[in-house]
Amino acid sequence: MSMVYLVSEVRSPLVDFGFAEVRQALEAAGLEVIGPSPGLRDDPRVTPVIVVRTAGSANEVDAFIAGADGRPAPTYPDESFTITGNGGRVVVEAVHPRGLLYGCLEVADLVRSQSWTDEGLEVRKSPSLAVRGVKFNLPYEPYSNGDPFKENLETCFDLEFWRDYLDELARNRYNCLSLWSLHPFHLMVSSPEFRDANPFTDEEIADHERFFHALFGHARDRGIDIYLFTWNIYLPEPVARGLGLPAALANSSEGTETINRWDAARARQRAPQVSAYYEEMIYRLLITYPELDGIGTSGSEAMSGTGSEKEQWVVDTYLRGIERSGRRVKFLNRTNMQSTADIIALAKPRIDPSRFYISWKYSIAHCYSHPRPAFEDLQHAWDGVDLEETQLLFTVRNDDVHTHRWGDVEYVREYVRAIAEKNYVHGFYWGADGYLWARDFQHVDHGHKAWRWDFERHRLQFQLWGRLAYDPDTASDVFERLARIDHGDDASNLYEGLRHASRIIPAVNRLCWRDLDFQWHPEGCLTRDHGLRTVLDFLDSSPMPGVGTIGIREFAKAERNGGTSAETPLDVIALLTEESRTAEEFAAAAEDRDPAWREPLAACAILDLRATAALGRYYAAKIEAALELARAEERGEPGHAVRAAELLDEAVEHWKTLGFFWSQHYRPYQMARVDRIFGYPFYLDDVRRDVHLARAFGDNLPQGEVTP
Template sequence: MSRSLSGPTVEWALGRLDSRLQSRGLHRSDGEDGDGPLLRISPAVEVAEDATPHAASGGVEAFDYVPEPDGSITIAAGGAIGAAYGLIGLGDRVSLRGSWEAALDGIGAAGGSPAVPVRGIVRSFSSVDEDLPWFRDHTFWTEYLDWMAESRFNRFHLALGMQYNYGADRHGATDNYLCFAYPFLLEVDGWDVTADGVTPEERDENLQMLRFISAETKRRGMSFQLGLWNHAYDYGRDSRHRYEILGLTPETHGDYSAAALAQLLAECPDIDGLTFRVHYEGGIHDQDHEIFWEKVFAGASGSGRSLEIDMHAKGVDKALLDAAAKPNLRPVLSAKYWAEHQGLPYHQASIRRREEAKPIPPGHEMTGVTEFSRRFTRYGYADFLSEDREAELMFRVWPGTQKLLLWGDPEQAAGYGRLATFGGSQGVDVCEPLFFKGRKGSGVPGGRDPYIAPDLQLGLADWTKYRYTYLVWGRMLFNPDAPADEWRAFLTETYGDHADSVERALSPLSRILPLVTVVHGVGGSNNGYWPEIYTNLPITSGVDPGHYGSDTDSPPVWGTVSPFDPTTFYIINEYAKDLVDGTVGARYTPWEVAQWLEGFVAEAEEHLSALRLVTSQEAQFRRTVIDLEVLSCLGRFFAAKFRSATQYGVYQQCGSGAALRSAVAENVKARDAFATILDRVEGIYQEDLKFGDGASEHGHWALRLPAVERDLQAMKAELDALQAPSDVPAPAHPLRAATSGIRHTPPEAFRRGEDLAISLDSHDATVRGVTLCYRHVNQAEHYQTATMQRSGDSFEAVIPAAHTGSSYPLMYFFDVDLGETRSLHPRFNAALSNQPYHVIFSEDRRP
């Protein structure tokens, strides 16, 4: 059975297809002859209920191409959105291959269905000075939303009110435009509440723009999510608000917010969902927070239409879940994927000990849930992935790691496409590049463009530098097994004959900062840690560590920093001790991390060298090569830092003068690599790139270099002062033996309350023993272990009934004794894009 598909989303996609065809001298035909080559799509699109593999079972976003005998194409889709994806994909193929005939070659295998249900992109309004121009520009939105939809994002999240973290910003708030959004958008019936300095005409213009943005989002087949991240109308702490909110009191705050939200939903019928920061940083104290949110959720429920209520998961408790349980509302919790950063595609095997729950001290009730009793909800999925959960869960990739430099690795993006649905979760919101530019009052009029080189500036089109970043994210979240045609059409259009070199250099270099983030977990907050423009943490104790002391272990130096996943990666000083003692365990070592970083740089170097020889003055080519150079330098910098810190830790453990000399030599390499960045970016980027007012939120590589140099000089001074260096040799770092002979097939499911047998087969004679490490998919828990019993080539252990008698899925991995070394199993692949443990569900898992 089939029927024709039409409507706004299909018409939009046909228009985009026409644009691509015209660039090749082609045009569509409904059967009439015309001038020039013709392309027939007959019928334009149809919905197939049982005819084709993807469209029959993949939902409204799925599509297949069906070549017809007359040379035309039928796009069989599960719905209008899938039809639009098929049309856009057809344009990609024509553009890449140059002709209609070439585009048809093999097209029958080019359909798809979504791997990740929610594929969101998040854009933040962070500064009235830097963001109001794009917010009110219709042309900007037309081009921007076109590309997001073509990239196959299916949700656009406009985030308002993320400028500040109430109660955590020591200087209060100044630039509060659209922060407490209602009075900047509405005159609420029966309430005399205004934003001082905002005229009724300006307020109405803002509302009209919100209507336009939400309607245009829906027209392209994406859902529109409005983020109302702040509900504080007065930030206190002697804040000098540029737009003081007048007419509210603490007693009327909740009632006004509920009424305003109800009216906003009536005025903007294309809002599909709302995102709220419900812990104290959103302006509502943790103590009795459900009283305020009960009113707000009631206002949303009263709209009469189905709405997703996305609660930022940090600090969520049972009281908030109960408050959201109302007619028409679909509660969803959105957790941070890797704290407030972009890490590797897998989810941390464990959280830092700093994130574990603590008792609430007297006087800390305002932050009690978030910072103490449910502290483990701050930077991961916490205890929200029970199979019997009350609310669905999704993830958000925050913008702490990388805000400025180009990113694009199809392999790691595919890893996210496979793992963003971890534990049955719904998907992911990706915070886009340049996120938080101008945040916390740091913005200046006309200052959003990060470039000062006139020929590289982009103005309101700054987002277009990152077209490839968006494309790789969106397409690989949709289909992690997508063919390279999905992105190579764009690369060829943009870089011509140099497309292959750009792809092969950018892919490995894009793995550097996510890996550094995971292993060097010096700060969970994006406010305090920005590895892209790294504020130096010293290796030695002879240099002031600066602001890092608030969110890392003491003393704050490289050797004490916990990885964000301390189960999978070593803390440097722990590794140094085990190395000296001869007891190195299975965790990945900082020496191995350095090898990976150097490997990524080396993999890119051949292609980057070729790009350096190109004399093109095309602006995007130059922007790309500059960023590749910086990423390469950062890879060499961090590799040398890991090596230097490791050798310094060995010196501290055994007094080896050789280890200290090695530490100094590696630190010199780190300094030299960092200094090279300055040569690459001189006159290119702003001298103070502002994403906030904190020490790590703004700056430039030139401003960071002196601290790198001070740490090096302190280490040299320590070496010079070593009057009687020990002749103890620095121990050799172990090489992991290959474990290719190990095989394990996870059970399909487990029965709650029954023993679960786990077996592992090994044909590797070096395997001496295996330990099973397991826990529930609950980050509030620690791992339990069981020694596996050997029987021939097999090892067996049991996860006991007491542990399987739970509503949580199980996760586990193996610690393998190889005699001279130990190894984790499963191990990372070469792109670090897989999951280094197994997850299994119970037979009772909800459908």
Template sequence: MKLPFLFLTAVSFLAGTLGAERVFVLHDATVPQAAYAARKVGAALRAADHEVIAARAQYDRLINLSVNPGRLGAEAFAIIPEGKVITVLGGDDRGMIYGALALAEAVANGTPLADIAAVEEAPHQQFRGIKFNLPWETYRPSSALDQHIPTAKDLKYWEAFLDMMTANRFNAISLWNMHPFTFMIRPKNFPEASPWTDAEFAEWQHLYREIFRLAKERGLDTYIVHWSIFVSKDFADAHGVAQHNYYPFYYGPGDTSEIVRRYLRESVTQVLEEYPNLDGIGLSHGEGMGGMTPLERQQWMDDVIIAGALAADRPVKLIHRAPFSANLDSGGSTSSSAEVITRAAMERLGDAFEGPIWVEMKFNWSHAHSTPNLEKVHGGKLGDTYFKPVPENYKITWQARNEDFFALRWGVPDFIRQHIARNGGHDYSGGYFTGSECYIPALDYFTATDDPVDWTWAFQRQWLFYKLWGRLLYNPATPDAVFQAEYTRRYGPAADHLLKAMSLASSTQLRLASLYDSRWDFTLYSEGFLALQGETTKYIGVDALIKQGTMASEYVSVGDYVTATLAGESFAAERITPPVLIGLLERDNREALRLVESVDTTGNATLRYEVADIQTWAHLGLHLAEKLRGAVALQRFRLAGDPADQQAAIGHLERALAAWDEVIAITRPLYRDMRLTHYNHNSFERNDDNRFHWALIRDEVAADVTVAREATAGTD
């Protein structure tokens, strides 16, 4: 395989050289977004051996970057080739950037300028955001998050991360931490709240100003989001207030004293006035508000956060998190008092904020990568108060949280397309966030090999995840060929089947998260087969798998399946019973392994990781298939008493262990023992003994075999 690959590379190089052109990029250099678009097009042209010239005279090709809002809508773009001119037209500056990047992508994939095709696209989802938890005063105290602080203070990191967002057509980044204000301002009337020396504060200010400037240049909206009633420790100590309302405490009662209200209200205003490139702010009716009713929480938000934002002398955008008490009341109503109060409060604001208010809701709590059907939000079932009648000044934005895979690459394009089709097309829908609470995509703390790889930071390892979510939110009709072309550009013909293999294998994670019900952040960690059980995060043993209900309503748990079938009952064809799930897991994961078995990764450590992650997901899927067989047989033995079922259970669980050993064999040379927030639980102590690797929990996996051997009939 090496010789053909080298040969094709040489041919491609010669073809690119022979087709090289002198190109002039016409743009308005005084507009930061146009200058950015021109830089990106220019870099792609140079990489393809074209010459980018500084003067318009004697060009072979002219690329015209311009904006025409009369022709195109917001964020839309068109590429129009006409003779020697390729016009990249945007409905606004953001659309122009997307068009320029689409042209750059075509050039990078080897398309000659003479063959650039006409194309026109417009955004499907209006809000396409990333939730980014900053590692300072972050929500989950953990050394797994603290370790990212130096990386997240590096502007080179932010330049690369924001480049990635724009290339994938995300349009908003929200920065979350418990109390952002003293990192950004010295409160004018409360200087005692600031813990920094002048030099330290200048560094923080520079960091935030540059993040917002880089984002604005790339056409990204920026938000800061914090949690409720939190102050700095220095402020609390100086005034003897809010003693449970500073980091890292977040479960305490809400301190609503007037000095706290004034401090936070003025801080909101001052931040918005001192950071003109910051687009908006987010609020949450959650932690730090213990003992307050839904009405009291909303009134506090209106009087403090909303009032502070509206006092700023400029337009402001707003993210309004839905209260976490969204569930059916005891009378079976389709609304709760919190929903009614929140909707009324937002409607009273009218058009006070710029654009629609983005109402954020967690899709399937913290585990959106499960079923594309909405089963629950944070707190339980969701009523229809926010949707009926259709709102006029706000839009629902789904939070597609990922607390399930941090190390392994993931990518299932059809899952995201289904998600958007089922949940993103309503007249009340505004878009999506994606992001994590327990993970920050900054420091690469995973990679064990010393061989050179093509990434520096963690998010670059997960390039497919971001490319799928961003591009499909912009245009769900984007074909798989676009994503496969990126594999081919990176790795050549050896990667021709990697997208399909990754989609098949990483569906294992979706199926486990659909089968095993979960709620908040670390009640499930799918790539590790870990779940919170009682007060302990540990491997999902065979008994837990039998007893746990399902996330997806179409799935059938092991316990329910065995009880029903022993009673002579059956399930409708559309239900996913354990035997059906076993069949899907074995079919898809064996095919994934077949697709990558001949890929030669010799001398290419980056490609080795791509293939290894597919193989790891596949063996995790085969592990789950055998574990399900063992769980069904074990439960049948316990209920019906046939010794043959016990022997079958032992055999299947032994084979499940063998599949786990394959996972260890693949990952041990490639992955370090990795810090994991899920192991910290809700402790405020920094626990460094929180390392995860599949090898470290082998004894928990092996314990399933012992459970089956020691089982007795008649003990459900």
């Protein structure tokens, strides 16, 4: 077999893209590809052949007719598909073009596994989660300033980036791109009524509209819905002036008002021209961009008053704008700094229930912690809420790992299964508040760098969240085969090594938990307020609530009283030590292969493995040192503090190793939410200071007395 025929009975950009992926997989297997051509569909002599056809009526037409008749239409398209194969004839069938796309992508996987010609081939799949999205904070009027946004201002007005990014999302079965900005309106639309509030010329406004139409159009051609999210109430200075407000009431990032923050928020909230402007902007967005599928917001950081007062403002602006547009878009109301009861009482009666969603931060800021976070129960999130009549979407925040690769397939599999078990949750969008995977500005532009975009370096992470959200049963070897595309013959070692290395950050988060992104970036051991998190911070830390991990001080007490059945600091230390050792072994196995030519992404991944393993060893030593300090305190035995200082001396060496491997291919940058320089060598003196803190801790203990 050297020639394969492609036959498409459906004309759709989604099917065209799916067939392009099949063609690429077949050609990589050394096969010649003919087609796609509908004229070959009934020719029995044409084998092997891959046929794509619609099963039943296209529900896009059904949905349109239902809407025109005033009847309820499906909220989501049918994305299921079937694949059957016999005698060299493979048939992909689905009701909707999205299902056909995902069926084609599945065929490409089957080609890579050399099983697409199996007799009696039968694959039937439907999405586990209806919404599988990414959270992308735009660099225009961003929530926080920092290099991730400054370095991507041009990138995010580059259609080449968006086409590559959206293609990658589609390959991985994402169907939602959520775009977040404090104030996107003046960049996207203009209104005659508020022309003075838009600082751009008519020509610039027209250029912006063409750009966003092209971006949103490509998303539609890849089966990806667009949701636009805002916080409230933020006004860039030109907009504020155009609305007749003093510059002191402007703000274009978190906490940048020039007068008292809450007085400014109250004034904006009560200004009639501000609420009228917001209503008009929502209306203009929806009539200008029919490609927009959803609007999301919250009564958030720059608002004042009670929850019901803030929600009333949202209802009087956003929902009024949606009502005026006549569009049947989704409305997503975030619970951030609001009461779910207030939201439901005021917003839900004003919008079609099938299009109304509560949006909630599932793991707060740290999805890499525990795959089944307990915050819903701990925070009594749904007290008084009828979950049979309430639809939820989760925000899944990765403010944990922004530099080195991450990829633990079993962790993500368990995470998405836990979400899918909640019948009131329709899906999620994952991403960061302080980072965006666009232009790879962290990596030096020489050496082994042969790519442009950050998501290419982090491809495995994107693959895991998208593909497993569609099908949590996707076999691990699917991802290992995909890794070969980027990493060549090093793929097996690097995939396994990353799987182990990726267990380091979640273990540290579980033991030394901090809720919010600016409070704690575990990849750098950094906080906004104090820089490097010290050994005393670890000693004082609490574990992640509700997941069965016992904290350092509590465990030191439990040791004296018979132990505990929880995950202990000793368990975490053992895990960090073992996973670091294993990651090092796989990195060494890849290096020992020593080929004449190594794929650039493989060379990069080896350094990432080495660095993450060193980070794991650093944390193991630091956590053990904090435990020794707790023992010294609990038992009144300063000798434990001496041992802590010795461990922290070891931690210094691990930090040096970490800095060495990081500096081989990365450069420092100004973080956004943590507002610190990211770069390990810059904090070596802080790491050394931990040794002195441990010694001083021991010196200050009462000699020979047991702490009560």
